[in-house]
Amino acid sequence: MQDSRWTTVTPAQFERERAALEHVRRLLPDTEPYRAWSNFTFTAETGHVHEVDLLVATPGGIYLVEIKSLSGRLTNSGANWLLSSDSVRTFDNPLHLADLKGKRLRSLLTAQALKDRSAVRIPFIQGAVFLSLPHLQIALTEHQLHWVFGPEPEGDAARSPLPGIWSGLLGRPPQDERRRITPEISRALPRLLAGVGIARSRRYHQVGSWQLDAAPFDVGPTWQDHLAHHAQFEHEHRRIRIYLVERNSGKAERASIERAARREMLALHGVNHPGIVRVDTMEPHEGGPALIFRHDPRAVRLDHFMAQHGDRLEIGARLDMIRQLAEAVAYAHGRRLHHRALSARSVLVVPGPRSRGEAEDEAWLRPVVQISDWQAASRLPDSVSDSGAALRVSPTSQLGAHLERSAEAYLAPELSTPAPDPVALDVFGLGTLAYLLLSGQPPAADRRELLTRLASDDGLRPSSSADSISEFMDELVQAATAPVPARRLSSVAELLEMLTLVEEELTTPSASPTEATGSVDLLEARVGDTVADWRIVRKLGTGSTSRAFLAENLRSGAQEVLKVALSDEKASRLAHEAQVLRGLHQDSRIIRLAREEPLHLPPRWVLVLEHAGEKTVARKLREDGRLTVDELETYSDYLFGAVDHLEGEGVLHRDIKPDNIAIRIRPNRTRQLVLFDFSLAAVPLEDIEAGTPPLSRPFPRHHGPPPLRRARRAVRDRGHPARDGLRGAAGVGGRRHRAPVHRRSAGAGRRGVRPGDPGRSRRVLHPGPGPGREQATRFPEGDAGRLAAGLPPGRPRGPRRLGASRRRGGVHSRRAGRRRSRAERRRRAGHAGDGARGVRPQPPGRLRRPSA
Template sequence: MLEGRWTTVTESEHEHERRGLEAIRRRLPDEEPWRAWSNFTFTANSGHVREVDLLVTAPAGVFLLELKDWHGSVHGGGNDWVQTTPGGTQRRHGNPLHLANRKAKELAGLINDVSGRPGDRPKIWVGEAVCFTDDKLRVNLPAADLNGVFTVKQLVEMLAEPPGDARRRITAETSRRVDGALKKLGIAPIRRQHEVGSYLLDAKAFDSGPTWADYLGRHSQLHDLARVRVFLRERGASDAERRSVEQAAAREALVLSRFRHPGAVQLKSYLPSGHPAGPTILFDYHPETLRLDDFLVQHGKQLDLRGRLALVRQLAETVRSAHSRRVHHRTLSAHAVHIIPRDRGPRGRELSEEQRWLSPWPQIADWQIATGQSASRGRPLTLAPTNVSGFHVSEQADPYLAPELRIPKADPVRLDVYGLGVLSYLLITGQAPGASQSEVMARLEAGESLRPSALVDGLNPDIDDLVEASTAYEPGRRLSTVDDFLEMLEYVEQAFTDKDSIGPAAAAGTGGNGGLGSESDEDQGEPEKDPLEAVAGDVLAGRWEVVRRLGTGSTSRAFLVRDLAGEPRRSGTLPVAVLKVALSEAKHAVLDREAQILGRIHRDSSIIALYEREPMTLAGRRVLALEYVGDSRELKDQDRGDGKGPRRREDTVARQLRDNGRLGMDQLEAYGKYLFGAVEHL
């Protein structure tokens, strides 16, 4: 096909794209009704800027084509395709046919709108297809997914074959109508860069949802990256729909401005008028960030069960911290979890590429429909929605959404408990609970439950109990709080500790990044364990035996520990303390300052005191030892070997309010005297 019929709207910057387009162009005839347009963009009614590799009018119809220069092999099916490169690396891709179908429908609507349909002029249909430009690619997709997938040769043969339905056949007149419609639409060259604030955006969004698109932004003067989320106002949308988009952007910015936690994505700035398409939010961004499902495809084989459960705990602790600030996510999903590799190990030592991904840092994103309450008055946030439609939720989140999500005034705590349960199922099994929410709901309504042991052999029964209790179909039968979820998770973690304590052989069999026992580590000359990654049974610095992790805040992670070097109490039990471990070197000064202040305060029962007067440094991390003032009866039971029983938890005012509602006058009076007494002492 010659120039004139073949229109290159934008010259490709990439050699492999030019090579693929040229291979197709050489095979297309230069006659009616054939025409082609390559590398252009159009703006859909939704506000999304859509990029098109190739649009062709041919006897078979009008087709929007996605070109893929993949090598090696591809397998999978449904929503996800997995490419295995010649080097053995696996990469997860969303099914490209789905996005091509969406683009084709949007473009067809625009073409018919501008071309009009006077008299009996037929409607123009736009089909979709995916073309693999490497003929050597091994395609191992199910038959249902192969419909619409072609090599270059197969594609040209398909385009030349007129359809059986006469209404879909393309004549010379129809081809010219498409050409005229595209000119009226003003299809545009692919713009290489947009600018938001001081950041230059990549031309193509790397992620998108119904009302937003995410771009990689590069600072124009500094070596700094940002994830730039542009919220999109749909063309012709009602005032209510436009306000909903603007409020979703403001809500996400507001929530993240008041909930700053290392387990949540970090807000850079919010620009209500940052982009012509709509409001813009800028987030901190690590260039190697992966979505949770992508992470499991690429690195799941190297991650043992202990490492997977460590990710479950980190996610649960982040959600618990959010709930303590009266913030609820409501739509937790694999798409909403970002995985960031660690750059350094204990004492700042370099990590291998595999080690960096064995203990990564998860961050929760997509807070645009979160709810919250004022910390001072307990009232809902001004921008918090009372119910949820699918308006702002990513399609990829669908299989993870709770059954009652769209019911007005659904309990947001139990929504998040459900989300943690299905994420646990994904992390343990490596598979989503279903292809869609409706498929998962059908299973639950039929009386089935989500049991990881159905897919993974040899699991501890406590794991099934945890997932089942957090994903029950009826919210009232579900775990009521994230604290309850973490308590059940401790039973699972304790099973690992008990197994490891049987002997070195059992411990060696657990593999991965969670081996216990610092003495054996030292005998083998292995590096000192990072205290941030400690689990029950670990002994830090030969003195502090970890009982359990208490939680993670914005500056440190707290552990309940036994002091093996301490004087036994009358009961024969060892003294206990709380170790606060700094999350990063930047937080060392915070703990040092806390130690200085506590060291100047005279001892009083109303103030938690230092257990050790000076901060310690363990494996390069600053650690503060504080007195433990919680209930120690559970520890006595453990020391006596009473086995598994109900665990006792540190009671807090927040938990009492959540479990029992408003406090009585006698409690208010007692707490008031206690708090004012503490202030008077200070």
């Protein structure tokens, strides 16, 4: 074909690509209606920028051809293609993207024809894939071979098992008259393409100082991801997500896309966990707002990872991946953040740390996961302050518009209902991901099949797809994927507890105590592993700075907690925590160090602590609901005593919450609270973002000297666990609508604690400075009895009663306070009815305050 009919918009850069284009060009005749355009880009109405390898007009139709010059062996796992040569590369079937480009290009050409008032009708543009190298070994399943073609045989060259690109596609006569290309349509195409605005293929786009790779890393309905490197620092890599605003979109659609970008940015603001992607900033771009994410260039999607490495994964690695995902979601829930759309596409996988002399392929069998795609997330405000309101991320009513269709097979059935419970949505998502990891197969091919399986089996059962699934694994996945939210696991904490049972059932020690060596990376240790003087009993959880293990000391036989720093940078936080705990006078209500200094067990730093107990206050509240009066009184004494002790030592905990309070069972079977996790105690006071956001309100609108701010923060932290005990809620991470369990206590007048303390708790938790704030935390000994009797608390200890007469819902209303003040003046003037004793007579039936 001559240059007049073959338009090279951008010269090919690679020899294989040039050879493939030249092969097709020699086959095309130089007559009407044949025409071709190679290597150009166009911007779709949705805002997506698409690159086209080859567009060909033939009598049989218009074809958009994706050229793949691959060598090695090509197989598939479902819709994923795997290319094996020196290494294995996983990617989506390119036909899907070619079809999408064809539909969007046809839409542009049709609109341009209407704009030009042309009578030309643009037919359907068919996508196709051209595998240009004849020596490629093809082992694709039959349904993956549709619209896939190879080169035409030339001389003695190896013959491709695929139909030729000319004989099988471009040279075929019209199969459908509606797709026939007439000379009139062919002559109109150059003008229409020019009007659409096809341009030279740009190998680099730029967002700020970041240069984007031309080929997208991932594509969604309203966004497009590109890998990028810094213009000045080549070793710095990022993933940039561009939210694409359609050129002719309405105001509502444009606002929805911009809200999705802002939602993902604000949802991840201040979130620092190794299992959650980190966002740097949001930058403007010609296509729409662009988010810049930290990114490992080796990262692949979970579905691609399972297609490539799933067959070689051991059961321990699969369970560890489930735990990583669950701990990351639990961390997010602790900060009022809910993903709501977990799927295999929203999880990125990178290889684990490599041992010396180990091949990278082996590191892929110890994967590390990160949760991505938070555009559908919801996040409640961290506080009632202005900054908290600015971070409020409400659930979107157009959630499905920003999710890729392949994610629908992982989403909870109630997602489309009004105001679904976000905790239940994430529990279901974790269940479907666990199904994928345990069975190696996606839970369903599409949403219809998912709903059918949920209805027939009352949840998902991985044993239906794999033979090696134990009964506990089946129960875990089914409990997390129950179709009715009320019958589902109520929190991620419950899922982690069930996962612990699965691990204990299946995991055996990897080394005996006599074989203890330093070869085991403690951060990746499994149950039964022996590291130095300890044998790992179980994993306790992962936070933003460390991972905790319960371990048995092989010398003393005592159980101890090993806090392992996630990186050398995080190790300084452990050193600060050890310094704080060493400086405290011993108190049984404060966790103690089992080793005075952090230990270096290469390559990790470890802090060794005593084991305070099997259960935390948060777990007790989840399991048993509201505390009894006796428990509330006993626990309050321990908690406030611990904080008073710290205050006397000049230490601020900065993160008091039910999850950081252990319940120790002493030798006499009585229970005692123990405060642990002092990792934030050394954080500067100016860092008001430190701590768990729902429980750490920084009071930005109330100013004052540092000692006053310190006192306010200590008072606030004391109030929250007391409030949670009254309400029977752990404060974070649980389902909001779960009803507390009402319990009775024999020593409480057979009445449970009323749902809240309208007087004292309101003063303790009030964000402002107010008179007598510090005294509001001193609960008198008789308060538990008054609460049990249905009365609000009595007078606080201190030199004066601090505004009690002016509290609504407290002991007296304002009007009653004024009446009492008049009676007090009359008594002092000698007119009181009982002046000798100075006691105001009580009307019949009025409840008296219990005597001390």
